Amino acid sequence: MKKVILVADDSPTIRKFVSISLKVKGFEIIQVADGMQALEILPSEPVDLIITDLNMPNVDGFELIKTIRSNEEYRELPIIILSSLSSNEEIEKGIQCGANAYLLKPFDSKRVLYEVSKFLN
């Protein structure tokens, strides 16, 4: 059965690029444009991993991760941050919220695949 990855990013370019990079390895990709949509879709779709941006309208990435982690059901769900924010404070905030990895934009598809396969092997 295909592993399902939820990609939350307000940039269609990034969603498409992540999708292309992961589809090749047989992952099923669900794309959403913000944290709100991600939270709406989560209860209805069996998701194995989340890749999220931090700067998003409505519900940002930090809020999304915190909300997910506050739910017992998703405590162990792997979450990878994909963002252009690179200050120490933002990285530490990402860790405190409960992210499992932090990738900077622009990123290499091989690195994304490596991080994803670490959690979904």
Next chain:
Amino acid sequence: MMSEENMTQLFEKLNDLKKVFSYGEKLIPVIHSLGEFMKETVPLLENINQSIAESTAKIPKATNQIQSVTSATEMATTEILDLVDVLNNDLINIEKTMLDVLVKEKDKEDFLKSLIPMLNKENAELFIDDFLSKNSSAEKLGELLLQVGKMKNDSNNIAVSLQVQDITAQQLATVNHLIESVQEKLSALIEDFDNTKILDNHEINLPDNASFDPNARYSKSSVPQQEVDSIFNQKSQKASQAEIDKLFS
């Protein structure tokens, strides 16, 4: 009857009054030139005000154009990424087919080589030199497979480079945000000057809840990611240690 002292005071006051008039006489040309200066300045200020008002009114057009540039590049980038996706899939299929052909070619070669012991020495040499070496496609297929691998790598690099669109979109959103602030300030200035409201007629329509990183930069250097990894590893390890301590306390 006025006393001598009162008369002296009266003359002093009159003298003071004379001085005031005399000063006033001197002041009149200055006030006159000030009036002239004001007369000349008012149209100038009105011109400045008019220019500011016109420039402020043009700002929404500029922000809309920036917004449409972002939308257009976003659409074009997605289209290119779709093509890269198709190209990648085609290359994967070509690679798969070529690998199949290569395996069959090797099998064929092995089979033909197995026939060599059945031939006499002279025919065997002729067979190896003329037939096997001239008709083997394995080497060429290997070279082509390398080319396909290189093309796959190139198409991946194109896709990676297209992320520049996301970064520039964030930079343009930052510019739009700054322009919006400038327009607000200029409009307030004009409103103070002649009670004209610019924003009522020329509002900027930026997307609601627009979110962007004002410091977004496009860089292919691996150093920033290494720094992030280092911070992430340090902090995550600390978190893990804290969890272990908590478990065994």
